[in-house]
Amino acid sequence: MSAPGPGWPGHGGWGPHGPPHPGAPGYGVAPHPGAYPMKDAHPMAFHGHGTHHEFGPAENATIGSTGTWAKALGVIGFVDAGLEVLNLNLVGAGIAFAIALAFWKAGSSLTTVVATQGHDVHHLMQAVQQIGSAFYTRIVVTLLAVGLVAIVAVGLVVVAITIGVNAR
Amino acid sequence: MHAHVQPAGFHPHPGPYHPPGGGPSPHVELGPAENAIIAKTASRAHTWGIVAMVVGGLASFALVGAFVAMELLIAATPSAVSANVPRLVLGALIPAALVHLAVGVVYMRAGGALQDVVDTQGDDVRHLMTALGRLRLAFQIEVGVTVVSMILGLVIGIASSSTTSLEVR
Numbered sequence: 001m002s003a004p005g006p007g008w009p010g011h012g013g014w015g016p017h018g019p020p021h022p023g024a025p026g027y028g029v030a031p032h033p034g035a036y037p038m039k040d041a042h043p044m045a046f047h048g049h050g051t052h053h054e055f056g057p058a059e060n061a062t063i064g065s066t067g068t069w070a071k072a073l074g075v076i077g078f079v080d081a082g083l084e085v086l087n088l089n090l091v092g093a094g095i096a097f098a099i100a101l102a103f104w105k106a107g108s109s110l111t112t113v114v115a116t117q118g119h120d121v122h123h124l125m126q127a128v129q130q131i132g133s134a135f136y137t138r139i140v141v142t143l144l145a146v147g148l149v150a151i152v153a154v155g156l157v158v159v160a161i162t163i164g165v166n167a168r
Numbered sequence: 169m170h171a172h173v174q175p176a177g178f179h180p181h182p183g184p185y186h187p188p189g190g191g192p193s194p195h196v197e198l199g200p201a202e203n204a205i206i207a208k209t210a211s212r213a214h215t216w217g218i219v220a221m222v223v224g225g226l227a228s229f230a231l232v233g234a235f236v237a238m239e240l241l242i243a244a245t246p247s248a249v250s251a252n253v254p255r256l257v258l259g260a261l262i263p264a265a266l267v268h269l270a271v272g273v274v275y276m277r278a279g280g281a282l283q284d285v286v287d288t289q290g291d292d293v294r295h296l297m298t299a300l301g302r303l304r305l306a307f308q309i310e311v312g313v314t315v316v317s318m319i320l321g322l323v324i325g326i327a328s329s330s331t332t333s334l335e336v337r
């Protein structure tokens with residue numbers, strides 16, 4: 001891959017197609033017309049080359065702040081896991097820890113997007129994957145908990161009815 | 169410098185010029201691997217949003233019912249035991265359950281924005297940023313509610329132990 005150059009707006013490198021050729025004014029340096037597929041004929045399209053994309057300052061601000069809050073949610077989850085351990089609820093502690101770790105990792109990946117250059121999309125996809133894992137764990141645990149509560153509630157109702165019937 | 173000859177069908181984007189280092193990123197289309205990851209997380213975010221809404225709604229309903237039942241019971245059978253602690257507990261849980269419901273809506277919308285990344289072409293970055301913004305909002309709400317709940321739990325715990333020690337005397 002050729003060394004990074006001034007490139008066009010928001011881009012930190014030339015990508016695998018090498019440096020672009022001079023083009024029409026108003027677009028910075030436009031690529032060679034044959035450099036990109038015609039499916040999306042935008043001169044700055046990066047079909048399948050997203051791994052080399054660098055986000056701009058506005059996107060970095062959004063990504064960075066989301067990463068910070070994801071980490072904060074992770075910290076809260078770790079505290080919750082600690083409290084569950086103190087309550088001797090080891091299963092709950094384990095679940096809380098797993099969810100907290102996923103959010104912390106997602107936050108770390110998002111802040112890495114802002115702090116580094118060259119693998120923005122890769123780190124972003126890592127973060128998205130971690131967030132998905134956290135949601136999956138929450139969904140499974142919540143549905144299991146609701147199911148258990150429903151079973152216990154039905155059981156209590158059955159017991160109450162049985163006692164009521166026997167009392168008569 | 170050679171003349172820039174545009175081939176047939178090549179249409180420069182009519183958008184404004186973005187100076188280097190500033191402004192939004194140019195159009196980016198993510199590949200199939202990235203779209204698969206985003207689609208899976210979009211589905212899970214949407215599902216979690218629905219689950220959170222349903223659970224939050226049911227919990228709110230149940231807690232309001234429990235609060236009303238408790239008040240009726242206290243009014244019907246006054247006792248020496250203070251009802252302030254149960255009132256505090258239920259009073260703290262009801263807003264938390266309602267916020268859970270609201271957060272569910274935000275997560276659903278975040279899932280929708282992520283799905284837009286997969287379903288559309290030409291605005292992947294914009295949809296991604298929208299999704300991240302909504303996720304940030306959901307995280308902020310969750311962190312805030314959890315911190316307040318922890319503080320309230322601590323206060324209720326202290327109040328409960330104080331009430332118990334006063335009754336023992």
